[in-house]
Amino acid sequence: MNKNLRITNNKFIDQTSRISFKFDGKTLYGFKGDTLASALLANNIHLVGRSFKYHRPRGIMACGSEEPNAIVQVGNDASMTEPNTRATEIELYEGLEASSQNCWPSVNFDIGAINNFFSPLIPAAFYYKTFMWPANFWKLYEYFIRKSAGLGKSPTKPDKDIYDHRYLHCDVLIVGGGISGIIAAKTAAKNNLNTVLIDDKNILGGTTLFQENECFKINNSYSNEWLKKEIETLNSLKNLTIKTRTSVAAYHSYNYILARENLTDHLDLNEKKDKIRQRLWKIRAKKVIIATGAIERPLIFNNNDRPGIILSSSIKKYIDYYGVKCGQKISLFTNNDSAYETAISLSNSGVSVNSVVDIRDKTNSLIVKQAEKLGIKIHWKSTVVNTNGYKRINSIEIMKLSDDSSAVVGKKIKEECDCLGMSGGWTPRVHLFTQSGGKLKFREEDNVFLPDKSNLEQISIGSCNGDFELYEVIKNSASSTNKFLNVKNIDYENLEIISSKEMDKKNIWLLPSDKPLGKTKPFLDFQNDSTANDVKLALREGFKSIEHVKRYTTTGMATDQGKLSNMHALGIISETAGVKMGELGTTTFRPPYTPLTFGTIVGRNVGEFFDIIRKTPIHDWHLENKAEFENVGQWKRAWYYPKENESMYDAVQRESKAARDSAGILDASTLGKIDIQGTDASEFLNRVYTNAWSKLEIGKCRYGLMLNEDGMVYDDGVTARLSENHYIMTTTTGGAANVMTKLEDYLQTEWPELDVYLTSVTDHYATISVCGPNSKKIVSKVIPDLDLSDSNFPHMSFKNAKIDKIKCRVMRISFTGEHSYEINIQSSYGKSVWEKCFEAGKEFNITPYGTEAMHLLRAEKGFIIAGQDTDGTITPVDLQMNWIISKKKYDFIGKRSLYRSDTIREDRKQLVGILTEDPKEVLEEGAQIVADTNKKPIEMLGHITSSYFSPNLKKSIALAVVKNGKKLKGKKMFVPMENKTINITITDTIFLDKENKRLNA
C-alpha cells in the first residue's frame, strides 16, 4: 500500500496486524481496526462506485452511516453476498471481498455513464412525461429502465447465517456512546439505575475520542485524555451494560426500541461460522436518553460530487483516528469553524493544506486563530464555484462572494488539490426522536431542527439536542440527565473547560456560481443524483409540499435516507418558495435508522420454527406407518396412509371402503374439547347453540350448530351431558381456540350472571374413533367389561369405562354414518390404546384412515364440514338444517340475523347434493354451477363445496351450494370447465343409507 498515506503515530489502529482483502478483484492490504473505507483511502483509492441515475464516478464522502456514495457489494458467494453495504461501516477482516456496484463493465469504464451525457434530457421525474407512445411499448421501455436501475445484486441462494432475538428490560437506555452518552450513563448507573448504553461503533468515545487539540481541554488535559478516564470508570459500574457495534433501528411508542447488534460481521471469514451473525434486541426502557450526535452537512455547489470531495470532519477522523491521509494536497471549504479543526489536525500530521475557503467574513474564534498561527491560508468571504477531475478531483475554482453573497465577483482563482473537505455546518441526529412521535422545533440562528415535545419518557442531550460546543455539551448533558432521572451527580460541576466558541454563523443553502444554474450540477442527494435544479423544477411545476418535492425528485429516498440531503432540500424550497423553514416542517423520518437485514428482523423464526407445529399423542404411530400429513391450522393430521407406491387416490379409496366393509380407525384427537361446569350450563348451551339442551338426558350426546351474531354458521360439534351441571363440548379442529375465546367473551361481558365455568381440555384427551360393521366386536375386545348392547349403549350416548386401570370415556357417535365408537382417554395412554385397538382389529382388517377418507365418508352421508361446505355466508336454513333451529327458544347467538330481509329470502344459495351424468366424472371442488351455458353474461348459481368418487356407491358424488337449490331437486344443470362442460343433476344431500340403518348394524 502507499506507505506515505499512513501516518505512523496513531493510537487506534494496530499497524502491526496486517489484513489482506480484495476490492474489485484486486488484493489490497489494511490493518485491524480499519474500515473498508479507511483501508481504500490508505491505498489511495477514492473511486468506489457509480451514481444511481447518471452513473457519475463517486468516492468515499463520509466515515459512518450517513455515507451516500461508497456502497459496495460484499462477498460473491451466491448465498452470502450482501448488496448496498457502506464501506465506511464495514470493519476490515481477513478474507473480505468487496466490489463496486451499478457499473458495467467496470467502475473505471462504465457504459451507463452515457446517461451523464444525456442528463439534460432526463431531469427529475422525466419518466412521467414520456414512454407513453406507443401505448403497448411501456413493457419494453420498463424492461430497460429496470435493468439500469437497482444498485447491488440480491443473493440467489438461501442465507447460511443464523440470526437471533433477545428481550431486554431496563430503567434507562442511553443511545450513543459519545461524550454526552458517557456522562449520562455514568450518572444513571452510579445512582443504582439498571442502565444500558449502546453505540454503533466498535468502541465508545465518539469524536471526542480523537480530539487532541489545544482549543478543547478539560481540567488541563486534552478532551480525549479526559474522556479516556471517564470510559475506564464506566467499566467498573456493575449495573451498567455496554453494547458496542449495536445500532438502534427503530424507536416505537411506549419506549419500545429495536437495536441490531453485530456479532460476527467484523470477524475473519473462518471465524464467522456457526455463530449468531446479528441479534435484534427488543428493548423496553422506562426512560430513554438519546445522545446520537450530529451529522456534518455538505455544501451545495457545482460538481460537488467528485471522488476526493469529502466531509471535512471525516477527513479529520481518517487522519486522527485511522491515521490515513485522504490526499496530499488538501483544500477545505466551509461556512463554519469545524473545518479549521480538520486543517489543524492535517497540518499537525504533516499534510499540506492548500487553503480554507470560508464563505464568512473574517472571524476570530480561538480555533481560527490557531489555524492562522499554523500558517494556513484562508480565502474569506469566498466560495468554490466549480471542481475539476472526472474520476478524482484535481482542482477547484474559487471566487469572492458579492456583498450580499447572492452572486460571485472578481476573478476566478484555480487551486490544484487532490482532495476537498467541505463543511456546511451540523445537523442534529433527531431521527430516533421523531420516529418515537416527538415534534421538532426550528432554531433560526444555525438552521437546525431540534427535539421539542414528546409524550414519552425521553430526552435528547449533546449535539443531537443542538449543543455543539464542548462546554455546553458537558454542562447541559450533565444537568439535563440529573433532572430527567431526578438524581444529583456532581462529577461534572466544577470542571475547568477550554472550548473554542464559534463567533460568526453564516449559511447559504445553494452557493452562487458564475454559470447559470441550468448549466451547473449542484448535487443534493448524491446517491439518487438529484440536484438543486431538480428541486427548483419541482417547485416550478407546482409541487410545493416537501413530501411532493421529495417524491418528485427522489431526494432523500436513497439508501442513506437523505441523512446528508434533506436539510438542503428544505433550505432551497424555503428560499425559492419564500416560506420559513420552521413552517415548512420536515419529511417524516421512518424506521429503520439504517437499513436492517430481513434475517435479523425474523431471527430464528425460520424453517422449522416458522410456525408452531402441534402433534397428537398418536403422531409417532402415524409416522411409523408412513402416513402423509395434512396441515389443519397448526396441527399435523394424518391425511392418508399410502401402502408401498400406492397413489393418494387409491389409498383414500381403500381406506374409505374398508371403513364401511369392516372397520376403520381414525385419530380425532385434534378436535377441540371444552369442559363446561356450573348450575347454568344448560342455559348457556341454549344461548350459544341453535338447538335446545335443557332436556338432554345425562349420559347422552347431541350435535350442535353454533352461529355468529350475523347468523352465519360458525362451528359445530357434539356435546355430551356428563351430569346435571356438567357437559363436555367438542368443536372443530380449526375452530377450537376461537370458540373458546368467543364463549368466554359472552360469559364475561354479556352474561356475567350465568354460573358457568369453561376449561379447555383439548390436549388432555386422545380421541380414537373406531367405526364400521365390526367396530363393536373390536371395542368389546379392548373393553371386555363394557356392555355394548344397543339397549344399554345406544347411538348418541356415552359410557365411562376403564381400559386396564385407566379411566376413559367411550362415546357412541358417528361422523361416517357407520356404527362407531369414540374412545377418549388421557393423552399419555392414547398411543397405547390406539395400538391395542389396532391389534384387536387385525382379524377384521381394521384400516387406519386419514382426514381425506373421513371427509369422503361423511360426504356420502351428506354431513357438512364447517369451513368447507360453509364460507361465512351460509345460514343453517341454507344448509336445509331447519330441524336444528329451535323455534321455542327466545334467543340464541345469531338468531335475530336469520330474520333480516336478505336472510329470509327463499332463493338463497342452499346446500344440495350433486350427481354427475357420467358416474366416473369427479367434479372439481370450487367449480361453478350454471343452468344456462348460453346466457350472457353467464349466471353462476353456486359452486361445488365437496366432491369425491365414492368407492361404496361406485360413483361420483358432490355437495354444492346452489341458488334456490332446495326447490331444484332433480333439475339438470352444468359445470362449465376450461375445456368441457359437465352435465349434473341436483339431488338430495344424503347419498348413502338414508334410513341410517348402518348406525346400528
Place this chain on the structure above:
Amino acid sequence: MLNYKSSINETKKYSEINMSEFEPVVKINLRGKKRDFITKIGKSLSIIIPTEPNTSSSNENLNILWLSPDEWMLYTNEKVHKLENNYNLEEKLFSEISKVNLGSVTNVSDHWSIINIRGKNTYELLSSGCPFNFNKFKNTKGAVTQTILNHVDVIIHNKDINEINLFVRRSFSKHLWSWMNDSARFL
C-alpha cells in the same frame, strides 16, 4: 397393561442450563368465584389459595398457582403411578366442589406438560423468546406468570433461584422443546 407415554421424556444439559420433563404429576384446573369455594379448598387441602395476582402457594406435596381472579392451577410435587389414573385428589375435590356447585374442578394432567429448567442461564433462555419482564420475577420464589414463549402460551412457576417449572400444552410441547434446545445451544 397400557403403556404410559409422556410428550417429551428427555433431559438436556447445556452451558449453565438443565432441562427435563417433570412427569407424571396430577394437574387440576380450579375455577370458582364464591367465597366458600376458596375456604373449602383451603380446608380440604390444608393449603391457602393465593388470591394475590401472579403468586402461588405450596406445601411439601402441592402447589396452587394463581391464574386469574377465578382460576387456579393445582399440581403435585409427587410423581404419580403410571399404570392407573384414579387420582384421589381429583375425586375428593370434584365431590367437594363441583358436585355441590361451588365451582369447577377439571383434571388437566395431560393437557399440560411441565418442563423443569434450572441453571444460571434459565432467564437468558426465556428472554430469547418471551416479552415478559423477569427482573423482579426471577428474585421472587413462588412467583407465577402466564405469558408467551416463542409464540406459545406458557405458565411459568418460579420454584427457586434459577429454577422454574414451565407449563406448556401437550400438543405444543415437542415444538417448544426443540426451540428451547435450539436456543440453549447459543447461550
Place this chain on the structure above:
Amino acid sequence: MKNKYSIFSLIKNAFSDHENWQRAWRDPEPKKEYDAIIIGGGGHGLATAFYLAKKHNMTNIAVVEKGWIGGGNTGRNTTIIRSNYLWDASAGLYNHALKIWEGLSQELNYNVMFSQRGVMNLAHNLQDVRDLKRRTHANRLNGIDAVWLNTEEVKKFCPIINTSPDIRYPVLGGTLQRRAGTARHDAVAWGYARGASAMGVDIIQNCEVKGIKRNGNNVEGIETTKGFIKTKKIGVVTAGHSSVIANMVDLKLPLESKPLQALVSEPVKPIIDTVVMSNAVHAYVSQSDKGELVIGAGTDAYVSYTQRGSHDVVEGTLKAILELYPIFSRMKMLRQWGGIVDICPDASPIISKTHIKGLYFNCGWGTGGFKATPGSGDLFAHTIANDEPHKLNADFNINRFVSGDLVDEHGAAAVAH
C-alpha cells in the same frame, strides 16, 4: 391540454434548461360556491373530480385536501392492481377499473407506469386450493383472465419461490392473472390532478374540512380552514378518515380504521418480475422499477389513526417472506411506514348515496383500494352526477348492512390487497 408531455417536449425544454415547464395543476383559492365538492385529494377523489368534469361536464367543482394530494393511502400502498375477485359484483367493479388502467397513461397524458407483469396468489393448504380454484372458475366465467397453476407451473413462472414440499406450509399451487400488475402510485394522483385542473377543477390543498352545513336533510356546504364553501353536492373520499367526516353529520358507518404497514428493501438489480401474494402465510412482494422489493404487511386488530403499526406485524410478514424466499434473508429493510385503512365487515367498499340529500360516500376500501382508483372515481362521479348509482356500484350501497346482502370477499379468503 397545453404543454403536453412527450419525448419532444422534453427535448424542447432541455434547450431552455427546463426553465419553462408549467405547473402540473393550478393552485387556486377556493371560490364561494361550487356545483360539487369532493372531500379528499387522494387518487379516488381526484379521479372522481376528473370524471365528473370529463364525462358529466361538471367543471365548476373542487377537490379539498387536508394536506397534500396523494399523501394518504395513495402514496403509501404497495400498488397492486388486479381484478380476480370472487363475487360478480366485485369482479364487475374491479375489472371495470382494470380496463381503464390499461389506457390510463394515454388518457391522462401522464405515465402512470401501469405494468402488467401479472399477479399470482399462492395456495398453502387444501382449503386455500378449494377457495382459489372456486375464484378462478368464477373469474373465467366472468371474463377475467385468471388461471390455475400447479406447483411446478408456479415455480416456472416465479423461480425464486421456495416450492419445496418440506416447508411448513408448502405451495400447493396458485392462481395467476396476467393482466394484473402494479402502477406508480404518486403518478396516479398527480396525473388525475393535472387532468382535472386542466378542465377547470379547483384543487385546494392544505384545506381541512371542519364541518358540514345542512339545511334539513340537504347539504349546504362545508366549513373549512379556508372558510365556508357553498355547495349542494358533497362526495366524501377520505379513506381512513371517512368516519371522522361521517361523525360531523352523526352518520354511523360500518367502518373501523386500522393501521396497515408496508416496507421496501434497498434497491437491487431485477430479481422478481411479477407480483406474488400469499394470504395463508401473509406475504406480498413485488419489485419496483427502482429495484426496491415492495412488501405489504397486514393490519393491526385495533383502531388507530397514528399511521403506525405494531412491529410484530412487520416481523410476521418478513418471516413469511423468508419462508417463501429464503434468498432474501440478507436483503435490508430500507423504509417502513403505515397508512390508515377503513375496513368494512365484508371487506368490500361502499360507493353510495346516504340518507342525507347531496351527501355521498366512497369508503371502506380496506387494504385494497388503490387497484380500483380509476373505476371507483368513474362510478362515484356517475353516482354524484345522477344522484343514482351506476349498475356496477349498485350492490355497494350502505343498506346492504341492514338487509344482510353483503358482498363477502372474506368468504373466499381473498384478503383484498
Place this chain on the structure above:
Amino acid sequence: MFLINCPYCGERDQSEFSAGGEAHIVRPKQPTELSDDQWAEFLFMRKNIKGIQFERWNHAHGCRKWFNIVRDTRNDKIHAVYKMGEKPPIK
C-alpha cells in the same frame, strides 16, 4: 408494541393481548324486538373515533379476562384501564 396494564395481571406486552373493538356496545336483551336497522346498528355500525376511544381488550395469553381501556387513537396513548361492568374512569 403497547404496554397494557391488565387490571388483573399488571403491565404486559401487547403481544399477550387481543383487541376486541369498540366497548360498551351492549348486546340487545330482546333482539327479536328490534327492526333490521336497529339490529344492523348493533351488528356493524361503529363510532370509529379519532381521539379518545373506549375499547375492549382480552388478556388472551395471560388470565384470559376481558376488560376495557381508554385510548387516544391519535397517538395510541392509553389513558385508563378498567374492568368489565365498571364505569369508564374518564369521559
